[in-house]
Amino acid sequence: MSRRVRTSLLAAALALPLLAAAPDQGSGDRPRTGFETSNGARWTTQSEEQHFLAAVDRASGRVAVDRIGTTRQGRPLELVRIGAPRAANTLLLICAQHGDEPSGREACLTTVRDLAYAEDQRTLRFLKRTTVLLVPTANPDGRAADTRGNADSVDINRDHITLATAEGRALAAVIRDHRPDTVYDLHEYGSTSPYYDKDLLTLWPRNLNTADAVHGEAKTLSEQYVRPAAGAAGHSTGIYGIWTDPVTGDPVRQVAGDGQERILRNTAGVKHSVGLLVETRVDPLTDAEQADPALNNRRRVHSQLAALDGAFAFTGERRGRIEAATTAARLAGYADRGPVALGGADNDPAEPAETIQDPPCGYRLTAAQYARTGDELALHGVVVRREGAGAYVPLRQSLRALVPLLLDERAAYHLTAGQPDTSC
Incomplete structure (x- = not known):
């Protein structure tokens, strides 16, 4: 033993x-x-x-x-x-x-x-x-x-x-x-x-x-x-x-x-x-x-x-x-690097369609989307920046991988489909 x-x-x-x-x-x-x-x-x-x-x-x-x-x-x-x-x-x-x-x-x-x-x-x-x-x-x-x-x-x-x-x-x-x-x-x-x-x-x-x-x-x-x-x-x-x-x-x-x-x-x-x-x-x-x-x-x-x-x-x-x-792990998200998996498991590699190889800089939410999901984002501890009546959710944060799971339309259980920001 x-x-x-x-x-x-x-x-x-x-x-x-x-x-x-x-x-x-x-x-x-x-x-x-x-x-x-x-x-x-x-x-x-x-x-x-x-x-x-x-x-x-x-x-x-x-x-x-x-x-x-x-x-x-x-x-x-x-x-x-x-x-x-x-x-x-x-x-x-x-x-x-x-x-x-x-x-x-x-x-x-x-x-x-x-x-x-x-x-x-x-x-x-x-x-x-x-x-x-x-x-x-x-x-x-x-x-x-x-x-x-x-x-x-x-x-x-x-x-x-x-x-x-x-x-x-x-x-x-x-x-x-x-x-x-x-x-x-x-x-x-x-x-x-x-x-x-x-x-x-x-x-x-x-x-x-x-x-x-x-x-x-x-x-x-x-x-x-x-x-x-x-x-x-x-x-x-x-x-x-x-x-x-x-x-x-x-x-x-x-x-x-x-x-x-x-x-x-x-x-x-x-x-x-x-x-x-x-x-x-x-x-x-x-x-x-x-x-x-x-x-x-x-x-x-x-x-x-x-x-x-x-x-x-x-x-x-x-x-x-x-x-x-x-x-x-909590600090790694601030580096904002690497793919995000939308599927798969440690014993089941993600398919190409289940992987965001080049994640966006963040996701923009309309006023209506933020009104529906703001409380949930706050409960998760996701960092959100207000932009007028809407909001911007950057990937460069501790919960980097969680953001697409919540806001990307391809994620199985997303809260809402945010607008990807690719300007970075």
């Missing part, structure tokens, strides 16, 4: 309640989730989440809980900050974008508490150098209804470009304002036996506009930290979207996991964060899990917690490399 597979920063300080044989072991006076008090028999309700977060916030000076939006049905979207508020390295956990995938949310909630109450020096040193941000429930309406989409049946994880949902807009503002070095997105998936049935799957940004060093760190997070950490805890792992032969382990076909810029792991890469998607298997693994849903639920959450161990180890051990990669 690689030396990088370390004891978790959290587990070093605390015996995680999820791993306890009985629901009341080792918890003391610390707040507990509905999932924990039921020993996995049910998921934490929204009201339980609210009381849990409020209790943690009151009990720990290193925790702050802020409301970052409101869903269509009036539920709060909340951001939890733990640790140094202005640290050089920021890790963002996004939980439950899909409302019917609850295991990541439970792992995030207990992680909030365990970091808040940790007293060991290793974790305290980590929190002095790291800002940990969590959105415990990114889709509260979907979680309440146990649906993939939000109250309007929109898949939030396909809304990170157009920002048509309150949930997508809130997450975009968090990424704009905090510029996380790592964006870790927790999901669940349904298996297809025998080709697609691992306990836990991961995938990095495949979008071709992700800077090479950021892409490399994302693969390192997946392959040298998260998957080995889950494996060390007894869970099988694989690559999301790739069916493999159960005997040889060779790829059979790709069924998901492309380079669409509107998916969070890809949006994160385009915005110069080390993105990672993590998917836990929903289906029971054994006859015992089939007979006892609580046992299946605990395994799902345990696999998420084990994978999170790897994410924290990655952040602690590679912070210098991570910060160098994300900082260089």
